[in-house]
Amino acid sequence: MSIRPRSSPVRVAEIVPVTPFVKRFRLAATDASPLPRYSGGAHIVVEMRDGGVVRRNPYSLTSSPLHDGDYEISVQRAEVSRGGSVFMHDRVRVGDTLAVSAPVNLFMLDWRARKHVLVAGGIGITPFLAQMAQLSAEGRPFELHYCIRSPERGAYREALERCFPGHVRFYCASKGERLDVTQLVASQPLGTHLYVCGPTPLIDATLEAARAAGWPGHNLHAEHFAAPPSGTPFDVYLQRAGLRVYVGEHESLLEAIEAAGVEVPYLCRGGACGQCETAVLGCDGRLQHHDHWLTTADRAAGRKIMPCVSRFDGRELVLDL
Numbered sequence: 001m002s003i004r005p006r007s008s009p010v011r012v013a014e015i016v017p018v019t020p021f022v023k024r025f026r027l028a029a030t031d032a033s034p035l036p037r038y039s040g041g042a043h044i045v046v047e048m049r050d051g052g053v054v055r056r057n058p059y060s061l062t063s064s065p066l067h068d069g070d071y072e073i074s075v076q077r078a079e080v081s082r083g084g085s086v087f088m089h090d091r092v093r094v095g096d097t098l099a100v101s102a103p104v105n106l107f108m109l110d111w112r113a114r115k116h117v118l119v120a121g122g123i124g125i126t127p128f129l130a131q132m133a134q135l136s137a138e139g140r141p142f143e144l145h146y147c148i149r150s151p152e153r154g155a156y157r158e159a160l161e162r163c164f165p166g167h168v169r170f171y172c173a174s175k176g177e178r179l180d181v182t183q184l185v186a187s188q189p190l191g192t193h194l195y196v197c198g199p200t201p202l203i204d205a206t207l208e209a210a211r212a213a214g215w216p217g218h219n220l221h222a223e224h225f226a227a228p229p230s231g232t233p234f235d236v237y238l239q240r241a242g243l244r245v246y247v248g249e250h251e252s253l254l255e256a257i258e259a260a261g262v263e264v265p266y267l268c269r270g271g272a273c274g275q276c277e278t279a280v281l282g283c284d285g286r287l288q289h290h291d292h293w294l295t296t297a298d299r300a301a302g303r304k305i306m307p308c309v310s311r312f313d314g315r316e317l318v319l320d321l
């Protein structure tokens, strides 16, 4: 079954600079009706029309899920951007209309946990903002460990200290502060669930430390923010559609296929959910896998690709689309 979240128009009601690198956008329904409800950890996909290019980027909902109303997302201006975050920062104005998908949650809290330990790196704080509102309202035991590069990059730092006193610890790399993940996972009571979101090295180190300490896999939760990388342009042939499609330097394979009018299922657009998995029918070259979904065996076999983040380098790629 093809899964693509339904999308609807929203009005940009407010834009607030949070740090020199992060802006918060408040999005309201264009007809004043309540937007669909969501739970902490959910994201929406924002559709950006930039001339003839359509980008769809996922952003975590940071507003409290406890109240009906507008959505809030926080967008960090990427240092190396394909254009989506720069578009949001430089082109989107209050009063503009954007299309957004219905919320999808691939990073849910497990309410069976006796305690919740949240580990955030940089803009990976965003899904935890909504989760902490829920955990706090429910009186659940939780703690946040928030790693930032420098004080000016610590989005929501003061709000977190104010709203969740005693629950939050910061680690500022520019001050030489480091989170010791081995010690963190060694000192938790049985039944604790661990959630991590941020750069891949932080996610990998945290999960590895937890596994090494004997944590069961179902107590570990991670959300990877894998934006599709830019790369050398290439052609792809879509066998069932009978179409040859050019994939430009700054567009993803999925975006190029969509622009050609062929629908591919998706949920995360970040290489994590598995929805866009596509069979490779022919490959004269090298598949550049950037997802967190395919297994090592899948990659070695070379028969599958995740077009939301992965690319191709070579003479001919043929997909079962």
Ligand code: FES
Binding pocket: 265, 266, 267, 268, 269, 270, 271, 272, 273, 274, 275, 276, 277, 291, 293, 306, 307, 308, 309
């Ligand atoms: S859309 Fe989720 S892995 Fe591609």
